[in-house]
Amino acid sequence: MSIATAPLLLEDTPLGPKAGGLYRRQNALVGLIAGVVLAAIGWVISHALLQGSNWGSDMVVTVTLTCWVIGFNIGIGTFNAPFRWVVGKDSTREDELYGAGVGQGAARYWKYCTDHKVVGTQYFVLVMVLFAIGGTLAMMIRTQLITAHSSFLSPGTYNNIVTIHGMIMIIATIIMVSGPFANFILPIMIGAKDMAFPRLNAMSLWVVVSAVPPLLATFVLGGVDTGWTTYAPLSVQAPPAMDAFAICIITFAGVSVTVAGINTIVTVSTMRAKGMTMSRVPIFAWGSVVSAALGLYAMPAFLTAMSMMITDRATGTSFFVNQLGGAGWLWENVFWTMGHPEVYVILLPGTAALMEIASTFSRKPVFAYKAAVAAFVGIGSLAIMVWAHHMFTTGWAPNLATPFMLTTELISIPTGVIFLVLIGTIWKGSIWARLPMYFLYLFLWNFIIGGVTGIYLSDVPADQFFHGNMFTTAHFHYTLLGGAMIAATGAVCYWFPKMTGRMLNERIGKTAFWFIAIAFQVTYFGQFWEGFQGMPRRIAFYDPIFLRANQMSTIGAYFLMLGWMILLAAIIVSWRNGKIAPANPWHAKSLEWKVQTPVPLENFLVDPVVTSDPYTYGEGVPDGQNQPSAAPEPELVPAGASESTSGGGAS
Amino acid sequence: MSLTTSEHESTDGGEHHHEYLPAVEGAENPGGEHESAGERDKKERLMIWLFIGGDLVILILEVFAWFYLRTLDSNGMWNAAKCTASANCVDGLGNPLIGPVAKASIWHPMIIMSLAIISALFVWAAESASRRKAAKSAVSGPALAALVFMIAAIVVQILQFQVLPFTTVDGGYASVYEFFMGSTLAHLLLMGFILTGLWTRAAKGRYQGGTFHRVRIMRMFGVWIAISTSVLAIVGGFFV
Numbered sequence: 097m098s099i100a101t102a103p104l105l106l107e108d109t110p111l112g113p114k115a116g117g118l119y120r121r122q123n124a125l126v127g128l129i130a131g132v133v134l135a136a137i138g139w140v141i142s143h144a145l146l147q148g149s150n151w152g153s154d155m156v157v158t159v160t161l162t163c164w165v166i167g168f169n170i171g172i173g174t175f176n177a178p179f180r181w182v183v184g185k186d187s188t189r190e191d192e193l194y195g196a197g198v199g200q201g202a203a204r205y206w207k208y209c210t211d212h213k214v215v216g217t218q219y220f221v222l223v224m225v226l227f228a229i230g231g232t233l234a235m236m237i238r239t240q241l242i243t244a245h246s247s248f249l250s251p252g253t254y255n256n257i258v259t260i261h262g263m264i265m266i267i268a269t270i271i272m273v274s275g276p277f278a279n280f281i282l283p284i285m286i287g288a289k290d291m292a293f294p295r296l297n298a299m300s301l302w303v304v305v306s307a308v309p310p311l312l313a314t315f316v317l318g319g320v321d322t323g324w325t326t327y328a329p330l331s332v333q334a335p336p337a338m339d340a341f342a343i344c345i346i347t348f349a350g351v352s353v354t355v356a357g358i359n360t361i362v363t364v365s366t367m368r369a370k371g372m373t374m375s376r377v378p379i380f381a382w383g384s385v386v387s388a389a390l391g392l393y394a395m396p397a398f399l400t401a402m403s404m405m406i407t408d409r410a411t412g413t414s415f416f417v418n419q420l421g422g423a424g425w426l427w428e429n430v431f432w433t434m435g436h437p438e439v440y441v442i443l444l445p446g447t448a449a450l451m452e453i454a455s456t457f458s459r460k461p462v463f464a465y466k467a468a469v470a471a472f473v474g475i476g477s478l479a480i481m482v483w484a485h486h487m488f489t490t491g492w493a494p495n496l497a498t499p500f501m502l503t504t505e506l507i508s509i510p511t512g513v514i515f516l517v518l519i520g521t522i523w524k525g526s527i528w529a530r531l532p533m534y535f536l537y538l539f540l541w542n543f544i545i546g547g548v549t550g551i552y553l554s555d556v557p558a559d560q561f562f563h564g565n566m567f568t569t570a571h572f573h574y575t576l577l578g579g580a581m582i583a584a585t586g587a588v589c590y591w592f593p594k595m596t597g598r599m600l601n602e603r604i605g606k607t608a609f610w611f612i613a614i615a616f617q618v619t620y621f622g623q624f625w626e627g628f629q630g631m632p633r634r635i636a637f638y639d640p641i642f643l644r645a646n647q648m649s650t651i652g653a654y655f656l657m658l659g660w661m662i663l664l665a666a667i668i669v670s671w672r673n674g675k676i677a678p679a680n681p682w683h684a685k686s687l688e689w690k691v692q693t694p695v696p697l698e699n700f701l702v703d704p705v706v707t708s709d710p711y712t713y714g715e716g717v718p719d720g721q722n723q724p725s726a727a728p729e730p731e732l733v734p735a736g737a738s739e740s741t742s743g744g745g746a747s
Numbered sequence: 748m749s750l751t752t753s754e755h756e757s758t759d760g761g762e763h764h765h766e767y768l769p770a771v772e773g774a775e776n777p778g779g780e781h782e783s784a785g786e787r788d789k790k791e792r793l794m795i796w797l798f799i800g801g802d803l804v805i806l807i808l809e810v811f812a813w814f815y816l817r818t819l820d821s822n823g824m825w826n827a828a829k830c831t832a833s834a835n836c837v838d839g840l841g842n843p844l845i846g847p848v849a850k851a852s853i854w855h856p857m858i859i860m861s862l863a864i865i866s867a868l869f870v871w872a873a874e875s876a877s878r879r880k881a882a883k884s885a886v887s888g889p890a891l892a893a894l895v896f897m898i899a900a901i902v903v904q905i906l907q908f909q910v911l912p913f914t915t916v917d918g919g920y921a922s923v924y925e926f927f928m929g930s931t932l933a934h935l936l937l938m939g940f941i942l943t944g945l946w947t948r949a950a951k952g953r954y955q956g957g958t959f960h961r962v963r964i965m966r967m968f969g970v971w972i973a974i975s976t977s978v979l980a981i982v983g984g985f986f987v
Contacts, residue, residue, distance in 0.1 A: 150840065182944035184951045292790045358797045366790045392797060396804040404812070404926065412839045412915045413922035414824070415812065420839050421824030421919030426815055430808055 107198050107697040116194030117187075119173050124206045124305075127171030131306065134167025135160050154410040157317060157336040161310045161343040168306040169299075173208035177295050196294070196697060208302060210294035213695055215301050216280025217595060220588075222305065223275055224664065226268035229312075231657060233261035238619075238653040244640045254636035255321035256337075260314060262324030263341070267311075267348055269576055270391075270438065271304065271356075272584045273445035278360050278384045281591050284688040285378050287369020287706065289698040292362040300356035307347035310340040323634055325435070328416030328427040332408050342406040349434075350399030353441075357388035357395070369687070371706035378686050378710045379455075379462050379469070383448020386472040387441050393480055394437035401430040425492045432483035440479045442576060444472055446583030447514055450539055453532045453590050454518050456684040458525025461711035468517040474510035478503060488556050489563045497556045504554035511547060515540070530682070531605045535586030538613050542578030546571060549624070567627025570620045578616055585612075585663070592667070593681050597693050598674030604666035611659030618652030625649075686710040788960035795964050799971045806975050809923070809930060810982055816919040817986070826850075826920035826987065839916030848921055849912035850987055855903060856980030859931065862900035863976040866942070867969040869893035873949065874966045877959035886962070887949035893969070894942040900976075901939055904932045920987060927979040938972045941965055 114120075142159035146152050169175060180187065187195070196211045197204030204214055205221075236257055240249045249257065283291055291297045314320050318335025331338055364381050404415040405427070414420035416427045455462045462468060484492070484500040518540060527533065549571040552558045562568055592600040625645035631638055638646065680689040687710070691699055816825060823829045823836065828847040830836035836844040869889040876885035907928060913921040945965050948954065954962050 178940075182940060182947065184944075184947045184953065293794065354801050358794055358801075361797055362790050362793045365793055366786075392801045393804055396801045397808060400805050400808045407915070407922075407926060407929070411925075413925065414839055414916070414919060415816070415922055415926075417839075419822045419824070420916075421816060421821055421826075422922065423816060423819050423821050425819075426812060429815070430812070433808070 105696055105701075106193070107196075109193055109198060111190050111194055111199050115188075115190035117191060118176055119191075119195060119208060122171060122173040122176075122208060123203070124172060127168040127173075127302070127306075130171030131164045131168030131309075134170070135164035138163030151410050151412060153336045154339050154406075157339040158343065158406060158410050161313070161340055164309065165303075165306045165343065165347050169302060172302045172306075174299050174302055176208075198697070208298045210290070210298050211697060212279050212283050212291045212294065212297060213595075215291075215297050216276045216278075218301050219271060219275030219279055220595065222301070223268055223272045224667075226264055226308070227272075227660070228664075230261055230264035230268055231660060233257050233264070235653065235657055237261060238650040240636055241638070241646045242650040244643050244646075245637050249636060251636040252319060252321055255323075255634065256315065256319030258634055259320045259322060259324055259326075259341075260311060263311060263344070265576075266324060266438070266442075267304070267307075269442045269580055269584075270353060272442075272581065273449060273587060274356060274360065274384060274387060274391075274441075275301070275304075276595070277380070277449065277587055277591060278356075278388075278445060280595055281688050282360065282381060282384055283363060283367070284691060284695060284699050285686055286364060286367065286381055287372060287687050287700065287704045288363060288367035289700065291359050292367055293359050296355050296359050300352045300359065303352040303355075304348055307344045307352065310347070311344040313337070313340045325431060326405070327431075328405070328408075328422075328424045329418070331405055331427070332416055339406060339409060342402040342409075345402045346399055346406070349395040349402075353391050353395045354399075357391040360384050360388040361392075369704045369706050375465070376706055376709045379451045379465065380445070380448045382469050382472055383444045383446075383451075386476045387444040390437045390444070390476050390479060391441045394434040394441060397430055397434040398438075401427065401434065404430070425487075425490065428487050428490060428492065429483070432486045433480075435486060436483050437476075437479040439572075439575070440475050443580045443583075444475065446580045446587065447518075447539075448472070449587035449590070450518060450536050450583045451521065452684075452686065453536050453586055454521040454525075455711050455713070456590070456682050457528045457530060457533045457536075458522045459528070459713040460521055460525045461709070461713060463517050463520030463523070464513075465709075465711075467513055471510035471513035471517070475507060475514075478507040478510065482507060485554055485559070488559045501554055501556050505551065508547065508551060508554075515543065515547070528682075530589075531600065531602050531609065532586045532590040534606065534609045534613075535582050535589060538609070538616075539579060539582045539586065542574050542582060542616065546574030546579050549574065561630075562627060564632055565627045566623045566631045566633055569633050570623035570627060573620050573623070578620070582612075588667070590682070591688075592670070593677030594688055594693060594695070596671050596674070597677055598670050599677045599681060601666045601670045601674060604662060604669065608659050608663035608666060611655055611662060613659075615652045615655035615659055619649050619656050620652075622646065622649030622652055685712055784958055784960050788963070791961070791964050792967070795967050799968070802971070802975065805930070806978060809927060810978065812926075813923045813982055813986070816923060819919075821919070824918040827918050838918070844917070848917045851907070851911055851913070851924055851983070853984045855907040855910075856931075856984050859900045859903050859907075859935075860973075860977045860980040862896045862903065863935065863938075863973040866893045866896035866900065866938070867966070867973040869896065870942070870945070870962070870966045870969040873945065873954075874959055874962040877949075877954040877962045878957070880955070880957050883949070883952050883955060886954050887946060890942065890946040890949045894939065894946050897935060897939045897942050901932065901935045904928060904935060924983050927983045931976050931979055934972050934975060938969060941968065 139156065139160040142156045146155040146159070149155070177187070192210075194200075195209065197207070197209045197214055200207065200209075204211070205218060209215065209218075236249065237254070240246050240254055279291065279297065283289070314337035317337035317340050320326065320334055320337045320341050322330040322334055322338070326334075326338070326341065364377065364385050368377065404413070407413045408415050408417065408422070414422040416422045416424055418424060451462050451468060454460075481503045482500060484496055485504045488497055488500075518536070522536070549567070553562055553568060553571060589600055589605060592598070622645050626642050626649065629642055629645060631642045631645070677693055679691065679693045682689070687704060687706070690704070819825075823834070826848045827836050827844045830844045830846060832843075832845050838844050869892040872889040873886050873893065876882075876889065908925075911925070913924075915921060915925050942965070945962065949962075
């Protein structure tokens with residue numbers, strides 16, 4: 097006699113052979129094929145109809161790559177749900193479970209999967225791929241600059257590489273925390289079963305994937321030699337590669353980041369666990385929400401700017417052509433409306449993650465929690481009022497220089513508060529010096545240099561000298577790479593056990609850390625030196641007086657790359673063969689550490705009810721005994737031990 | 748973080764069950780979703796407000812571009828008002844421009860604006876019918892009317908492209924005006940897609956029995972489309 101029993105976990109639910117419908121036949125390979133086929137059709141038709149007309153090449157490239165983006169997303173399944181909805185067909189429970197990856201094992205990582213943990217893992221891998229490409233391009237730039245008149249790259253190729261390096265890094269840094277961690281970790285952290293809109297979540301990921309090939313296609317379409325800011329009129333005069341660049345940005349910024357930002361805000365606003373009041377929300381959630389809100393302001397501006405530019409190029413409008421009634425300043429205003437908030441879109445989630453790390457490894461609550469929240473909101477508010485400091489040297493509205501200098505310098509106040517919150521949190525704490533803390537220390541060092549040098553650039557007279565030279569390059573690398581990316585790396589080390597079910601190899605990780613920490617200073621102090629000497633940015637050849645500084649920077653860059661490669665090796669080795677992670681290796685207090693690893697499909701087997709803030713370290717413990725518990729964690733289901741769908745990233 | 752666990756308790760109000768709800772035939776509560784209509788509505792309303800917020804940024808920048816280029820009038824080429832035979836004005840193709848670029852007809856944008864507003868009013872009527880649990884046709888009828896008016900607006904917008912007295916190459920005014928038209932068309936097409944869904948689903952009885960939430964979401968978006976269309980129509984029509 098057999099007795100039928102209900103599955104214990106949702107992911108073990110047996111599905112019928114038709115569950116998922118069309119999704120069963122769709123994956124990344126189908127997307128690739130559909131994208132290529134539709135792009136080929138688009139090229140044939142547009143070439144036949146438009147090539148001979150004015151701006152024919154631009155129109156053909158625009159149509160072809162738009163077809164690629166649409167085709168890929170048809171193939172992967174982005175449009176299934178909207179079209180099913182519009183014809184009145186709803187998905188069944190089995191369809192939803194299939195969409196969440198049930199019964200598909202590792203194949204779900206190649207599909208339009210709605211499980212936020214799978215999407216977070218997909219983002220994590222995508223970010224590493226983008227950094228690998230962007231980093232390789234950076235090495236080519238530095239190799240060119242190791243001698244004053246290197247023939248390694250032609251000037252045109254050098255400029256193209258500078259542009260695409262910049263844009264790939266901007267894309268990667270925008271999603272490096274909000275992609276992996278705001279997807280995988282954030283919902284668990286607030287006690288939610290998933291993101292608010294799981295399909296939109298998957299869409300935000302696959303849309304980025306479809307946006308990257310057009311960016312890389314710029315190399316075969318004549319290159320974009322304008323720098324990532326693509327100032328007009330250079331952008332209007334550039335080869336058809338500029339259209340590919342614009343398609344990438346419209347797809348990435350206009351669709352993916354906007355949708356992802358909406359999803360993050362709605363998730364935190366409406367799906368918190370019972371009892372999780374706003375003052376009990378983990379600080380990482382605050383940082384993510386403010387970043388998403390800022391992105392919701394900035395990215396539509398990027399979409400608008402690029403749309404205007406592509407119409408200038410492909411239909412003959414003249415938004416940015418002065419002699420035809422346009423204005424280059426219009427581009428600069430609209431672009432920097434996006435450009436400066438975007439810095440904080442990148443920075444805030446990472447610094448918020450560091451606050452979690454600081455609290456966990458100091459065994460102390462986040463210092464001045466409310467001030468930290470206020471600082472995030474303050475930065476978000478001020479960030480939209482500083483855009484014109486990027487235009488001090490352009491001659492635009494000189495009377496506005498002083499107000500913009502003031503707002504820019506004002507923003508150093510909430511930024512300083514964030515710095516003080518981090519210091520205050522670790523101050524007199526019982527420091528547990530694990531790898532995430534190493535990166536926190538490095539962030540503090542780098543960010544103070546990045547912040548202080550930023551004040552010089554916000555100052556109108558000083559900016560006249562520094563604006564177009566390598567000082568600026570060093571400054572924003574200290575801020576975005578030394579600050580945001582180091583913070584993101586700390587977050588990787590911190591949440592790696594939860595995401596993969598394995599402990600990150602700290603021995604290799606710390607080796608990588610020291611390479612990165614030291615080589616970073618060598619690289620970018622070299623660039624500050626170049627800047628003080630007056631070396632302009634974006635040049636392939638330079639006067640020999642800058643040679644020493646460039647050699648210093650290039651040698652530092654090689655070692656920096658080596659450090660990142662060692663860290664990548666640590667990630668890969670640990671993910672494959674690392675020590676099995678307990679559910680809460682850091683003895684942390686927030687909700688993501690309270691669930692088992694691998695995390696079940698809907699995160700919580702029973703709904704949590706929160707009764708305190710997430711930083712109750714030391715409560716009820718006598719002074720001086722606030723140490724991490726030495727007691728072993730209870731044995732939990734190890735990652736990779738079952739073939740179930742749990743724990744995105746574990747299998 | 749201290750916590751207790753409580754089976755079947757809500758994340759925010761007592762209805763969030765762990766299991767999936769069974770499929771409800773005919774209602775806007777498909778079997779695949781395991782939230783109450785109220786919970787979903789809360790999320791979707793916030794989503795649509797945020798989407799409108801993002802779209803508002805685009806609208807503001809479009810209007811900014813209009814007034815910025817109009818004020819700057821660089822090279823006298825906002826609408827070539829000062830161009831004469833001796834002024835050596837040329838368009839984007841290098842052809843000489845003599846005299847100002849002709850203005851677009853005021854009627855097309857006004858008609859489009861009116862149609863978008865009427866369409867939004869019909870969506871509102873559909874929402875009211877859904878709220879008061881009226882018969883199926885009381886929802887699907889206005890939904891179909893809204894769709895028809897939206898299609899009419901799309902058609903008029905496309906027609907306007909055919910009859911414009913200038914092309915994209917004719918300076919700043921022509922550029923921004925055509926950008927407004929493209930932006931309006933994109934919004935109308937998106938709304939047309941949504942209204943098609945509203946109509947087909949209303950005809951299947953999805954919005955019966957008080958399940959009005961998603962109709963309200965569509966009404967909010969429809970009103971926003973009407974507003975943004977109106978703003979662009981007024982700016983483009985009256986501030987040349």
